[in-house]
Amino acid sequence: MPQCFLALGGNAGAVAETFARCLDELNSQPAVSVGQVSNSHTTAAVGAVAGDAFLNAATEIETSLAPLELLDLLQATETRLGRTREKRWGPRTLDIDIIFYGDLVCDKPRLILPHPASWYRRFVLDPLTEIAADIVHPVKGVTVAELRQRLLARPLDFAICGGNPKQRNELCEILQSQFAEADFHETLATAPALIAWLGAGDSIVEESAAAWDELPALPRLDVTRLTGTPSEALQAVVSSALGQ
Numbered sequence: 394m395p396q397c398f399l400a401l402g403g404n405a406g407a408v409a410e411t412f413a414r415c416l417d418e419l420n421s422q423p424a425v426s427v428g429q430v431s432n433s434h435t436t437a438a439v440g441a442v443a444g445d446a447f448l449n450a451a452t453e454i455e456t457s458l459a460p461l462e463l464l465d466l467l468q469a470t471e472t473r474l475g476r477t478r479e480k481r482w483g484p485r486t487l488d489i490d491i492i493f494y495g496d497l498v499c500d501k502p503r504l505i506l507p508h509p510a511s512w513y514r515r516f517v518l519d520p521l522t523e524i525a526a527d528i529v530h531p532v533k534g535v536t537v538a539e540l541r542q543r544l545l546a547r548p549l550d551f552a553i554c555g556g557n558p559k560q561r562n563e564l565c566e567i568l569q570s571q572f573a574e575a576d577f578h579e580t581l582a583t584a585p586a587l588i589a590w591l592g593a594g595d596s597i598v599e600e601s602a603a604a605w606d607e608l609p610a611l612p613r614l615d616v617t618r619l620t621g622t623p624s625e626a627l628q629a630v631v632s633s634a635l636g637q
Contacts, residue, residue, distance in 0.1 A: 394426075394455040395495030397463070398525050400508070400517050401450045402488040404438060408448040411474050411487050416452060418470055425466070428453035431520035437637055439629050444484030451492070451520040460494050464504050467491070492521065496531040507532060512540050513587055513614065515636035533611050543586050543612075544634050548576040550583045551631065554608065555616075556591030560623070564591075567624055572631050585612055587634060589627055592617045 401412050412433065420427040431451040438444055456463055467489040475486040492508045499506045511517045512533050518541040526538035533540065551568070553561045558579075565577040581588065588608050605615065619626035 394457050397454050397456055397494045398492045399452050400490045400492050402447050403486050404445045404447040405484040405486045412450055414474060415470055415487060424457045426455045429524040431523040434519050436516040439632050449516045449520055451524055453524055460504055498531050514633040515544055547574050550585040551575055551577050552581050552585040552588045553579055554588055554590050574635055575631055588613045589616050591623055
């Protein structure tokens, strides 16, 4: 059976008790075996409507379920334990994400594997490193511990590429005014921890790359696939990467 890793989160109700009930329910399933479980970490909520601070944890499981079957089971478990989906990104009793399903890479309407945001979110990587430090991210090509370590530098360097010069400059100014522990550039000369790509646009400053395929695979992030305006999306990304 493939080795899978799940991220647990919640900020409504008795979250620690909900985590315990969730793990018990999963372990009671004939097709699922729960392995290592991380400690719980308290993390500030990301987004204006997210509510109070979250508890976050990670767990290892083995399962004979196919990826979409596992997703169905996890969503049913969330619902049984009180999860509602009335407000996108709002407070929740329980959120379960599949981070890795073995080394499977897939991009389907209901499920992207590995989880597309896991590599830059401290609230995922901090607990995951406790139980999966040596697991190699099948897209980024480095271990979970290395992904986390890259986010610990201060100031944390971000590059903004693609789009047009005015858009990039405005985003750098907005983000720099909000995040004192990060530096924002329109150049790749600093070997940034994360490269935010705004989509095909004008050629950008010397030493930068406008084409997605020209960017280094490890730090690149396609902002066009994120929810919200580029400014809103990047504020959430930077906050998650800094662990704020």
